[in-house]
Amino acid sequence: MSDQTRFILTEADLPKYWYNINADSPVAPTPVLHPGTMEPVTPEFLSVLFPMELILQEISTERYIQIPDEVREIYKLYRPTPLMRARRLEKALGTPAHIYYKNESVSPAGSHKPNTAIAQAFYNKAGGTKALTTETGAGQWGSALALACSFFDLALEVYMVRVSYDQKPYRRILMESFGAQVHASPTDRTNFGRSVLAEDPESPGSLGIAISEAVEAAATSGGAKKYSLGSVLNHVLLHQTVIGEEALKQMDMAGEYPDVVIGCVGGGSNFSGIAYPFLRGNLKDGRRTRLLAVEPTAAPSLTKGVYAFDYGDTARMAPIVKMHTLGHDFVPPRIHAGGLRYHGMAPSLCALYEAGHIEAVAVNQKATFEAAIAFARAEGIVPAPESAHAIRAAIDEALEAKARGEKRVVLFNLSGHGNFDMSAYEAYLNGRLEDYEYPADAVKEAMAGLPQVSIAA
Ligand SMILES: Cc1ncc(COP(=O)(O)O)c(C=O)c1O
Numbered sequence: 420m421s422d423q424t425r426f427i428l429t430e431a432d433l434p435k436y437w438y439n440i441n442a443d444s445p446v447a448p449t450p451v452l453h454p455g456t457m458e459p460v461t462p463e464f465l466s467v468l469f470p471m472e473l474i475l476q477e478i479s480t481e482r483y484i485q486i487p488d489e490v491r492e493i494y495k496l497y498r499p500t501p502l503m504r505a506r507r508l509e510k511a512l513g514t515p516a517h518i519y520y521k522n523e524s525v526s527p528a529g530s531h532k533p534n535t536a537i538a539q540a541f542y543n544k545a546g547g548t549k550a551l552t553t554e555t556g557a558g559q560w561g562s563a564l565a566l567a568c569s570f571f572d573l574a575l576e577v578y579m580v581r582v583s584y585d586q587k588p589y590r591r592i593l594m595e596s597f598g599a600q601v602h603a604s605p606t607d608r609t610n611f612g613r614s615v616l617a618e619d620p621e622s623p624g625s626l627g628i629a630i631s632e633a634v635e636a637a638a639t640s641g642g643a644k645k646y647s648l649g650s651v652l653n654h655v656l657l658h659q660t661v662i663g664e665e666a667l668k669q670m671d672m673a674g675e676y677p678d679v680v681i682g683c684v685g686g687g688s689n690f691s692g693i694a695y696p697f698l699r700g701n702l703k704d705g706r707r708t709r710l711l712a713v714e715p716t717a718a719p720s721l722t723k724g725v726y727a728f729d730y731g732d733t734a735r736m737a738p739i740v741k742m743h744t745l746g747h748d749f750v751p752p753r754i755h756a757g758g759l760r761y762h763g764m765a766p767s768l769c770a771l772y773e774a775g776h777i778e779a780v781a782v783n784q785k786a787t788f789e790a791a792i793a794f795a796r797a798e799g800i801v802p803a804p805e806s807a808h809a810i811r812a813a814i815d816e817a818l819e820a821k822a823r824g825e826k827r828v829v830l831f832n833l834s835g836h837g838n839f840d841m842s843a844y845e846a847y848l849n850g851r852l853e854d855y856e857y858p859a860d861a862v863k864e865a866m867a868g869l870p871q872v873s874i875a876a
Pocket residue numbers: 530531556557559560649650651683684685686687688689690758759803805806834835836
């Protein structure tokens with residue numbers, strides 16, 4: 420084994436296919452239900468929101484789906500992304516573990532999100548869409564879609580969660596620089612936004628509310644606008660598998676194979692993107708890599724949420740899916756600075772978690788930022804607060820290996836950089852962050868609002 424630090428693929432190594440876990444998953448996909456009738460959705464219903472090609476990907480069971488040349492050409496602006504051996508972090512921790520990270524922060528928007536934004540913009544353009552609507556929390560997804568829409572000459576309307584809109588003006592300006600229109604959600608532009616503001620004019624907003632607004636704006640546009648989602652759905656997870664496909668080749672270059680693959684989870688897309696190609700190794704090649712999803716204790720959908728059918732949004736307009744949920748009315752506490760605030764989780768990931776193929780852990784925010792700072796000081800990249808959850812777990816794995824005196828190969832996904840997240844870092848560095856655990860009672864209470872679904876799944 421050499422003392423190499425960066426493992427770099429050439430443009431020719433850029434994957435030609437996305438990997439669809441639904442071809443190999445040992446758990447059957449659960450049905451997606453219409454929010455009104457609670458019967459399985461039809462392609463006609465979905466086609467109000469999405470172009471047909473993405474609907475077909477959503478339900479596909481084909482193992483490999485070809486990446487269109489136009490998408491690969493744009494991927495070449497930043498892909499293949501580097502795989503790094505975090506040698507300086509290993510040294511700082513004094514661990515015998517080998518820590519690798521896939522650096523998705525090198526994309527022009529600063530995160531993994533363009534992997535699907537570019538694909539979604541491409542399929543929308545090809546399907547005749549002129550304008551898209553979407554929501555964004557911290558602004559990473561909105562920036563990625565704004566970038567992709569500018570490449571494909573599509574208009575974009577972004578509903579940005581109010582608390583982030585106020586805390587992160589530079590993300591908004593980035594989106595506007597790419598030509599998007601950005602609104603602080605809840606807005607007075609939609610029926611649902613107006614109803615939330617009537618009840619609470621100071622509402623900080625939530626991802627669930629912003630999704631409702633973006634869905635309403637598309638659904639009531641008379642076909643002028645379609646809607647785009649940055650996580651949770653199968654086609655989004657599919658597009659993110661370029662991360663894991665590249666990482667497999669790069670781990671091979673490093674002459675190692677990970678014992679554990681780690682990613683943070685909001686809706687589940689960057690974790691699935693790095694983990695599913697390794698899960699294929701477990702399912703088909705007898706590998707035994709542990710796959711660890713990391714979430715905040717303030718929004719612990721996998722570890723504390725209930726596995727049930729729930730609406731994808733607060734206004735109950737988006738389809739109902741089976742997932743680990745904190746309830747569609749979930750509003751994260753204002754004190755939470757680390758992102759990953761969605762009330763649910765990708766259905767395929769939840770089903771695999773239930774069946775024991777994936778592990779999950781929740782981490783508190785002070786420990787998360789402590790890990791972020793340790794990583795920044797060793798490796799020179801200030802991570803996105805979201806990615807810092809994965810770093811916390813990677814450091815914990817490395818420290819456990821040290822305590823046990825064993826070698827362990829740890830791979831995590833650095834899903835983004837935190838250069839626009841300085842208000843969160845400032846709060847941490849000035850001692851203003853508090854740990855917060857979402858109460859189990861609140862989850863129990865929220866379950867009264869779940870849809871009464873009769874379908875067996
Ligand atoms: C940098 C970064 N990492 C991770 C996430 C979590 O999303 P997902 O679970 O879909 O990867 C987000 C969400 O906005 C993000 O911006």
